[in-house]
Amino acid sequence: MIKTVYSKGKLVAKTGNEVVAEAMRQIEPDVVAAYPITPATEIVQIFSQFVADGIVKSEYVAVESEHSAMSATIGASAAGARAMTGTSSQGLSLMWEMLYIASGLRLPIVMAEVNRAISAPINIHGDQSDTMGARDAGWIQIYSENSQEAYDNMIQATRIAEKAKLPTLVTTDGFIISHCMEVVETYPDADVKAFIGKYEPERYLLDIKKPYTLGSIDLQDYYFEHRYQLAQAMRNAKNIVLDVAKDFEKTFGRKYDLCEKYMLDDAEIAIAVIGSTAGTAKVVVNELREKGIKAGLLKIRVYRPFPAEEIAKDLAHVKAVAVMDRADSCSGAFAPVYSDIVASLYASGVTNPKVVNYVYGLGGREINTGHIIGIYEMLCKIASGTEKSSNKVEYINVRIK
């Protein structure tokens, strides 16, 4: 049930892409540079219409590739502008080189990323291979369960990026959120603008009274220190995300955290998952709870910085955990989120839960409540000892021969 939690909010029916574009309109960045790619195209298409209609003061650069989109966004950000872009899949892959440069130069760019599979074979549908491939790029990564979260996350991301001096991407699952219409509560422009505040960079290229060189060559004597500072900035970003979330709750009434615990406190079995599938899993948890099964869910909202200690604490009491990955790392061992979670548990000395890894939904393959019920059933058996936990990745709903 949709509940208006904020007295001045307005309930609107919008797709994920529409609502992300709406957030961008309200944020009104100085520069947006983008190249169209399914399923993220609509975001910048709608935004460029705002520019064409004079609804925003932003400049829109319709570049000739995603590599140039990120390059131009980097240039704009370094120049002192609030700069944004949007992309997906192959587009994010083409930006890969520049993602590292955006973070290495500590530029607070915000990106609307719509999760989509990576070629080959070419596939336009939703999975998280694209952003998982960018997980080590030094970008804050915030995943959305639905359009409401996408909208809220975009607004928060602007402040997070600028405070942390780290580029930040907000994701929505391709088609599942990007093209699905939902009721979303949007906030008045003035309130969003007041929340994000004015952007006042300390140093910027266009400040000709204080010219400076950015993007120098760093040799053995400084490079390591700069990379260390970047790693440290990501560690520090956790508190920044939490502070912004607190302020967001105070302003708009919606509560956000690094992770969301759903019926987890007394759970014996749990699923850990990222993105829209958390919503599907919540339905299953409700059903299982009605049957008296102590099922819970851990939704990871902020994947970078990875909330390792928090996750270990949240899962410490659970007997069996299934980590659902909508991307495979092809490591020959495990998928990315699983590896991160197991490392977090081990490093925190949490050895109680049996942890299994499920890869699902690649290339938009359906994941429904039936599949998730199956996972919880397996977890019940593992928790009771009737089934041994597999140390191999299991693949859901794939035809394996």
Next chain:
Amino acid sequence: MANLKELSKNPERLTGGHRLCAGCGAGIVARQTLIAAGSTPVVITNATGCLEVSTTVFPYTAWKDSFFHSAFENSAATCSGIETAYRSLKAQGKIKDDIRFITFGGDGGTYDIGLQSLSGAMERGHRMLYICYNNEAYMNTGIQRSGATPKGAHTTTAPAGKVRQGKEQNKKDLTQIMIAHDIPYVAQAYVGNWNDFITKVQKALAVDGPSFINILTPCRLGWAYKPEDTMLISRLAVETCVWPSFEVENGVYKINVIPKEKKPVIEFLKLQGRFKHLFRSDNAHILETIQKGVDEKWDLLQRRSAVGCRA
């Protein structure tokens, strides 16, 4: 025409103490570009390459203006973002100064890996001056062939050997590709004629739109000549018509330097180690082909620059 007396009053905006090689043409290009800019504030973008790595070894910088480098193939796209930010912030009243934008890229970062981003930036019409300091190879990575490397030149990836005699293909005519973008100002220039180059930079900075200058910039390591011969070799490129100095202003061609006496191409080639193998008797036919190619291009340029001829 630039006035030397006036120019001498302009500040030096690239400091001494950069780490470019003795005799490097790139330092001359950068210095003269900034002298040409006079007192106009500029923001400089640079592709990865000799110029960038030699002038910005952290924590030092040789640039007195704001300078930005992000990657190899994207200096034009990066500058697009900076210039767009400028327009946005200026329209909002957040910036008052009148700033110009200059992008430097070597031939590798311009002819090859950066061609797409350059083309995109020119097509979109950003007001920026893109200067390709063209030393005809990937010098920073060890003298490898680029799309700008001329036929017959020895490079480490198109070496002269027992059965092959250096680069087998002609160089790409990037200046013509830029002219085809219908931008307001495109020129070819060369190190060794400050007046020609500085005048072109000033014209380019004055146009309200994108401009492009392709400047032949000898590399004493890559071309294998004595450091003191940079100017001489560069001038020979023009006197032999290997590298004509011309400009295309709003589509109209003009040859800026017409050699009094057109010298044979070998005058340019023989001073450089990279063409040494061509002077073996069994390679005489390659020299002939090179001469023929230069003659044809020069004739074509002369026809294009005839009165009334437009791009």
